[in-house]
Amino acid sequence: MGIGGRLKSWIGDQRVEQLRDRLAELAEQSTEHHLRLAVTGLSQSGKTVFISALVHHLLHAHRSGSLPFFDVATSGRIIGSRDLSDESGTPFPLQQAIAGLGREPPHWPASTRELSEVRLAIRYRRPPGLRRVLGESATLYLDIIDYPGEWLLDLPMLELSFEQWCASQQRLFEQEPRLSVASDWLTRLRQVDWHAPAEPALLQELSGTYTRLLHRLRSDPYALSLLQPGRCVLPGELEGTELLQLFPLVLPSWPMGAIPDGSFLALLKSRYEQYRQQVVRPFYLRHFSRFDRQVVLVDCLKTLNRGEACFEDMQRALNGILQSFNYGRNGFLRRLFKPRIDRVLFASTKADHVTANQHHNLDRFLELMIQDAQRDMGFEGIATRCMAIASVRSTQAAEAQVDGQTLSCLRGWRKDSDEEIALFPGEVPTELPRAEDWTQERFRFIDFAPRRLPQNELQPSHHIRLDQLLEYMTGDQFR
Amino acid sequence: MSEADGYRKPILLDPKQLDAAAPTRSPELPAREFPLQQVSDVGADDETADAGRGPSRKGRGGWRRLFGISVGAVLVSGVSIELYRLLDWSFTTHPALGAVVSSLLLLLTISGSVQLWRSFRGLRQLSQIERIQTDARALLQHKGQGGASALLRELQRHYRNTPEEQRLNETIRLLDSAYSDSEIVRYLSHHALSEQDERARRCVQRYAVESGVLVALSPWASFDMLLVGWRNLRMLREVAGIYGVAPGASTQWILLKRVLHNLAFAGLSEMAIDAGSAALGSSLTATLSARAGQGLGAGLFTARTGLQAQRLCRPLPLDQVDQSLIKSVAKGIVERLGQSKPAE
Numbered sequence: 001m002g003i004g005g006r007l008k009s010w011i012g013d014q015r016v017e018q019l020r021d022r023l024a025e026l027a028e029q030s031t032e033h034h035l036r037l038a039v040t041g042l043s044q045s046g047k048t049v050f051i052s053a054l055v056h057h058l059l060h061a062h063r064s065g066s067l068p069f070f071d072v073a074t075s076g077r078i079i080g081s082r083d084l085s086d087e088s089g090t091p092f093p094l095q096q097a098i099a100g101l102g103r104e105p106p107h108w109p110a111s112t113r114e115l116s117e118v119r120l121a122i123r124y125r126r127p128p129g130l131r132r133v134l135g136e137s138a139t140l141y142l143d144i145i146d147y148p149g150e151w152l153l154d155l156p157m158l159e160l161s162f163e164q165w166c167a168s169q170q171r172l173f174e175q176e177p178r179l180s181v182a183s184d185w186l187t188r189l190r191q192v193d194w195h196a197p198a199e200p201a202l203l204q205e206l207s208g209t210y211t212r213l214l215h216r217l218r219s220d221p222y223a224l225s226l227l228q229p230g231r232c233v234l235p236g237e238l239e240g241t242e243l244l245q246l247f248p249l250v251l252p253s254w255p256m257g258a259i260p261d262g263s264f265l266a267l268l269k270s271r272y273e274q275y276r277q278q279v280v281r282p283f284y285l286r287h288f289s290r291f292d293r294q295v296v297l298v299d300c301l302k303t304l305n306r307g308e309a310c311f312e313d314m315q316r317a318l319n320g321i322l323q324s325f326n327y328g329r330n331g332f333l334r335r336l337f338k339p340r341i342d343r344v345l346f347a348s349t350k351a352d353h354v355t356a357n358q359h360h361n362l363d364r365f366l367e368l369m370i371q372d373a374q375r376d377m378g379f380e381g382i383a384t385r386c387m388a389i390a391s392v393r394s395t396q397a398a399e400a401q402v403d404g405q406t407l408s409c410l411r412g413w414r415k416d417s418d419e420e421i422a423l424f425p426g427e428v429p430t431e432l433p434r435a436e437d438w439t440q441e442r443f444r445f446i447d448f449a450p451r452r453l454p455q456n457e458l459q460p461s462h463h464i465r466l467d468q469l470l471e472y473m474t475g476d477q478f479r
Numbered sequence: 480m481s482e483a484d485g486y487r488k489p490i491l492l493d494p495k496q497l498d499a500a501a502p503t504r505s506p507e508l509p510a511r512e513f514p515l516q517q518v519s520d521v522g523a524d525d526e527t528a529d530a531g532r533g534p535s536r537k538g539r540g541g542w543r544r545l546f547g548i549s550v551g552a553v554l555v556s557g558v559s560i561e562l563y564r565l566l567d568w569s570f571t572t573h574p575a576l577g578a579v580v581s582s583l584l585l586l587l588t589i590s591g592s593v594q595l596w597r598s599f600r601g602l603r604q605l606s607q608i609e610r611i612q613t614d615a616r617a618l619l620q621h622k623g624q625g626g627a628s629a630l631l632r633e634l635q636r637h638y639r640n641t642p643e644e645q646r647l648n649e650t651i652r653l654l655d656s657a658y659s660d661s662e663i664v665r666y667l668s669h670h671a672l673s674e675q676d677e678r679a680r681r682c683v684q685r686y687a688v689e690s691g692v693l694v695a696l697s698p699w700a701s702f703d704m705l706l707v708g709w710r711n712l713r714m715l716r717e718v719a720g721i722y723g724v725a726p727g728a729s730t731q732w733i734l735l736k737r738v739l740h741n742l743a744f745a746g747l748s749e750m751a752i753d754a755g756s757a758a759l760g761s762s763l764t765a766t767l768s769a770r771a772g773q774g775l776g777a778g779l780f781t782a783r784t785g786l787q788a789q790r791l792c793r794p795l796p797l798d799q800v801d802q803s804l805i806k807s808v809a810k811g812i813v814e815r816l817g818q819s820k821p822a823e
């Protein structure tokens with residue numbers, strides 16, 4: 001038994017692996033400059049498009065001039081960038097996404113079903129100053145990962161025991177629309193004797209129903225976000241394994257008495273623990289515990305279209321997720337040993353789906369949604385900011401004469417039918433609309449098909465505020 | 480349209496009905512009408528503010544103004560009487576002499592009025608810049624859209640018929656329809672003025688290093704002050720010219736007054752720089768002779784004057800203080816002195 005084996009026997013397999021990864025990373029970081037950017041967002045909030053567009057613009061930043069507010073690019077200090085994603089086992093399908101957006105007619109990338117990584121090396125000239133001593137030019141490595149947003153919702157489960165999780169789900173299922181949609185499943189749960197010996201067939205049936213229920217809540221008229229466990233919605237490589245036969249016990253009262261071995265309850269509980277230990281924890285430790293900066297992408301327009309229940313659900317989901325990240329000041333040593341997020345940007349995506357004069361309102365509306373999380377971060381001394389962005393612009397500003405008034409509107413192609421439309425999509429409220437205001441006729445934010453994103457010759461008009469986002473997130477790193 | 484409910488309903492339109500002409504530019508067009516009112520409002524505000532300040536100033540400065548006017552009147556009448564007598568005497572002496580003197584006087588009048596006109600233009604441009612700066616500062620705080628077109632017009636007017644006009648227009652053309660007012664100001668500040676900033680910076684650095692080296696090398700102490708003053712005035716004129724302000728004596732004078740005022744009442748940030756440069760100066764001068772130290776001081780003073788002049792002449796507010804300029808000036812002076820030492 002070598003040293004490695006002995007260490008493993010002392011502190012456990014996972015810890016040693018982790019330690020080894022960390023040490024390797026540490027050695028790398030002390031010689032080079034790394035920045036790990038967390039792109040956080042629920043499913044369908046535009047993470048993949050954001051990452052593709054960001055990387056695409058960065059790769060052309062040395063000559064295209066498409067990022068006018070990104071200082072290091074406008075001052076001509078970027079020498080070149082290289083995509084090093086292939087070094088990782090699961091590279092981000094950048095070429096595919098860019099090719100899809102550049103095709104005629106262009107289309108959005110497919111929704112993400114697997115985890116993938118981007119690593120970008122950006123070589124830049126240092127500005128005049130003392131650091132020039134370290135060399136005329138330097139390299140910044142930017143690491144971003146892309147993953148299905150559904151999986152993110154598992155992170156809050158790390159903090160909860162099975163009982164606590166069930167209680168929190170219980171509270172959720174007391175409210176509409178969950179209550180009515182899930183009524184069959186809820187009555188079915190009540191009929192089962194949870195102390196009886198487990199029957200695998202029944203468990204499979206119940207979990208199958210639960211998975212279908214989650215899919216229904218996720219799809220259109222409801223469009224809810226807080227759906228746990230995330231792997232039931234999108235299993236990834238766990239497709240069909242027993243681990244996913246898991247659901248919360250949403251019962252009016254918790255089954256009394258001690259839990260007999262081999263009972264339904266014991267089985268569910270052990271499944272939950274297994275799920276946490278074998279799925280969520282490794283996912284968190286490998287990918288989410290070490291970040292320097294965070295972008296939180298939020299699709300505010302979806303909630304405005306769908307109504308109050310959707311808004312509240314997304315608010316709950318976001319606040320839950322953001323609890324799982326480490327925030328705090330990031331000194332030099334801390335960055336080496338245990339980085340924490342020291343700068344957060346909340347971005348409301350799809351800003352091109354509203355008229356430009358509504359962008360400020362969109363910022364304000366986003367602030368409403370994330371106010372709790374923002375307050376917590378402010379307490380930790382973290383700089384936060386809200387910004388309305390569009391990674392790939394899909395509409396053109398236009399104007400129309402309506403009732404003798406000039407009205408700013410949008411012109412673009414519908415995502416579903418691909419016909420050209422012009423639309424005044426309504427105004428984004430700056431405070432939470434009252435219950436009776438969440439009507440169909442107030443907001444009509446339509447999904448647009450993208451405009452073509454060329455392979456070269458990128459323009460500032462291909463995005464909205466991607467450059468300011470980059471400047472805020474990475475601007476101070478190019479020293 | 481249901482304004483009664485406090486919001487506007489979404490409307491689907493026929494794409495063919497849209498105003499097809501230049502759709503990316505068009506959203507700014509309707510906004511253009513509103514700012515006119517805003518402009519007059521701002522102007523009105525200024526007037527009321529002036530009116531509020533007016534009486535006290537009149538009460539304090541009445542006698543002084545009267546004194547100034549009377550001195551001016553006495554001088555002007557004295558000079559004109561003398562000139563008339565000169566003309567009269569020359570014509571009675573000889574018609575040829577009269578012709579020479581009258582043509583000289585004509586020349587004087589013409590050149591004088593051109594000078595006057597220029598300096599008036601310079602003064603007007605300075606006040607225009609001040610107005611643009613105030614507008615830009617207000618817009619920087621403004622998150623909405625549609626307030627910037629008045630500023631753009633003013634800027635275009637300021638740079639009309641100058642070499643910088645093309646670049647400004649090009650930058651304005653590239654403005655994105657999605658930018659908010661504060662973003663427009665920042666964009667212009669970064670992109671339309673970057674070349675002028677660079678030129679102004681080089682100019683300030685050159686003059687600062689020059690005056691620093693001159694003072695360090697000049698053998699007469701009393702000569703130094705004249706030298707620094709001369710270089711500073713030249714620099715003021717050049718910086719003003721770079722930002723499109725017509726250089727003239729009165730412009731220069733007003734600028735000098737404001738620069739000195741700003742230096743005397745420097746804000747905290749400048750104090751910090753001053754302290755920094757003083758520390759830098761002392762650490763550097765410890766290794767140099769006393770004369771070189773004086774040269775360094777004069778150079779840094781010139782650099783600070785130049786920065787203030789840049790801040791006053793730049794149409795859009797300078798967002799960050801250029802710390803590296805001070806450092807590079809100090810370095811430049813020390814290097815030059817180091818080079819000149821072996822030559823001595």
